[in-house]
Amino acid sequence: xxxxxxxxxxxxxxxxxxxxxxxxxxxxxxxxxxxxxxxxxxxxxxxxxxxxxxxxxxxxxxxxxxxxxxxxxxxxxxxxxxxxxxxxxxxxxxxxxxxxxxxxxxxxxxxxxxxxxxxxxxxxxxxxxxxxxxxxxxxxxxxxxxxxxxxxxxxxxxxxxxxxxxxxxxxxxxxxxxxxxxxxxxxxxxxx
Amino acid sequence: xxxxxxxxxxxxxxxxxxxxxxxxxxxxxxxxxxxxxxxxxxxxxxxxxxxxxxxxxxxxxxxxxxxxxxxxxxxxxxxxxxxxxxxxxxxxxxxxxxxxxxxxxxxxxxxxxxxxxxxxxxxxxxxxxxxxxxxxxxxxxxxxxxxxxxxxxxxxxxxxxxxxxxxxxxxxxxxxxxxxxxxxxxxxxxxxxxxxxxxxxxxxxxxxxxxxxxxxxxxxxxxxxxxxxxxxxxxxxxxxxxxxx
Ligand code: SF4
Numbered sequence: 001x002x003x004x005x006x007x008x009x010x011x012x013x014x015x016x017x018x019x020x021x022x023x024x025x026x027x028x029x030x031x032x033x034x035x036x037x038x039x040x041x042x043x044x045x046x047x048x049x050x051x052x053x054x055x056x057x058x059x060x061x062x063x064x065x066x067x068x069x070x071x072x073x074x075x076x077x078x079x080x081x082x083x084x085x086x087x088x089x090x091x092x093x094x095x096x097x098x099x100x101x102x103x104x105x106x107x108x109x110x111x112x113x114x115x116x117x118x119x120x121x122x123x124x125x126x127x128x129x130x131x132x133x134x135x136x137x138x139x140x141x142x143x144x145x146x147x148x149x150x151x152x153x154x155x156x157x158x159x160x161x162x163x164x165x166x167x168x169x170x171x172x173x174x175x176x177x178x179x180x181x182x183x184x185x186x187x188x189x190x191x192x
Numbered sequence: 193x194x195x196x197x198x199x200x201x202x203x204x205x206x207x208x209x210x211x212x213x214x215x216x217x218x219x220x221x222x223x224x225x226x227x228x229x230x231x232x233x234x235x236x237x238x239x240x241x242x243x244x245x246x247x248x249x250x251x252x253x254x255x256x257x258x259x260x261x262x263x264x265x266x267x268x269x270x271x272x273x274x275x276x277x278x279x280x281x282x283x284x285x286x287x288x289x290x291x292x293x294x295x296x297x298x299x300x301x302x303x304x305x306x307x308x309x310x311x312x313x314x315x316x317x318x319x320x321x322x323x324x325x326x327x328x329x330x331x332x333x334x335x336x337x338x339x340x341x342x343x344x345x346x347x348x349x350x351x352x353x354x355x356x357x358x359x360x361x362x363x364x365x366x367x368x369x370x371x372x373x374x375x376x377x378x379x380x381x382x383x384x385x386x387x388x389x390x391x392x393x394x395x396x397x398x399x400x401x402x403x404x405x406x407x408x409x410x411x412x413x414x415x416x417x418x419x420x421x422x423x424x425x426x427x428x429x430x431x432x433x434x435x436x437x
Contacts, residue, residue, distance in 0.1 A: 095313065098290075098291065098292050101312075101313050101314070102284070102289075102290075102313075102314050102318065103318065103320075104290065104292060105290060105292055105293050107290070107318075107320065108288075108290055108293065110288075110320040111288070111320075111322055111323075145320060147318075148314070148318065150313065150315070151317055151318070155313075157312075158312040158313035159312070160312055160313070162291065162292035184310075186307065186417075186418050187416065189307050189310065189312070190307075190415075191291035191292070191297070191303055191306075192291045192292050192294075192297040192298060192303075192409060
């Protein structure tokens with residue numbers, strides 16, 4: 001089990017809060033929405049932690065962090081880059097939700113060749129005008145298959161669910177911030 | 193003075209009769225041993241290995257091991273639970289089990305046993321095998337992505353329905369379920385919706401059509417209570433049928 005090291009005091013002797021970063025890779029943003037479902041408990045959370053890169057802060061680059069939460073699987077070259085960057089910067093990296101844990105619904109495309117998927121969507125798709133497969137160099141290249149995050153970097157904790165409920169996320173964050181063992185009651189373990 | 197024969201399961205005395213397996217005696221005593229390919233209505237199969245227990249220091253499948261006087265069976269230590277989790281993780285990565293996209297979710301025995309063992313991730317590298325869905329039958333669909341090769345449908349169709357609709361072919365990693373019909377499709381097999389074979393599948397592989405979401409997610413068999421309390425998918429289906437009769 002990975003533990004957070006005690007570096008909670010900065011040079012001037014002030015107590016520093018643990019830093020949390022979050023990212024959405026190939027997911028639907030549902031896990032981040034579920035995170036926001038902790039509702040007013042977010043006020044308690046910001047007392048306990050400082051947010052780094054996250055769609056919530058709109059900070060674009062991840063800095064040194066204690067906890068990184070990853071939503072979504074790995075479907076393109078940019079996902080790989082962001083995930084590796086998170087692994088480099090976060091002491092504890094957490095796979096959040098079905099897509100991060102096992103590829104989820106996006107990984108259902110693994111049943112088909114990548115070309116078949118592109119042709120289906122951009123050439124033969126219903127209502128497509130001026131059919132062409134997008135090839136702008138700014139668009140991250142798609143991977144051949146969608147992968148769960150643990151197939152690309154080492155992951156310390158897994159929170160299943162599509163999405164994991166706000167209570168699951170809340171329980172996890174409280175336990176990890178308190179340095180406790182991560183345990184969930186039956187009602188908080190779901191794959192759907 | 194009773195001459196009842198017993199063995200010990202997690203320290204508890206479990207009575208048994210000659211010919212019982214550890215599983216038979218435990219089920220009768222109301223003790224839960226996790227299992228997938230076992231169904232007390234059929235001869236033991238011993239293929240899923242989820243019912244692994246430690247018996248006097250050896251790891252055995254409870255559904256095939258004959259009960260014997262004086263055995264000490266460990267059914268709940270963390271060591272045994274971890275092995276079960278590993279077996280389940282292998283079952284998950286070997287097929288395509290996309291719970292959010294499966295209409296059996298919440299009433300699936302594979303999922304329920306995984307919840308029971310506190311499995312949080314598949315751990316291994318996914319195979320992402322390419323398998324098909326056969327929806328050619330008007331009342332029943334089969335999604336081979338989710339088949340765990342428990343052979344319950346094979347046993348039910350052969351031994352109860354007397355139709356022999358299903359078989360396993362191939363060996364090792366090549367093993368797969370096939371349909372015994374001229375086209376290999378379910379649509380022109382002898383299967384009908386009321387067959388035993390349709391109600392025994394522990395996962396979302398064999399599915400009756402048109403009822404998928406009649407019972408909402410959240411209210412399903414394993415959504416709020418563990419399998420150790422509410423029991424198997426097949427016995428829940430039996431109760432349902434009896435209630436409908
Ligand atoms: S279809 Fe279902 S019952 Fe038949 S072998 Fe596969 S998992 Fe078992």
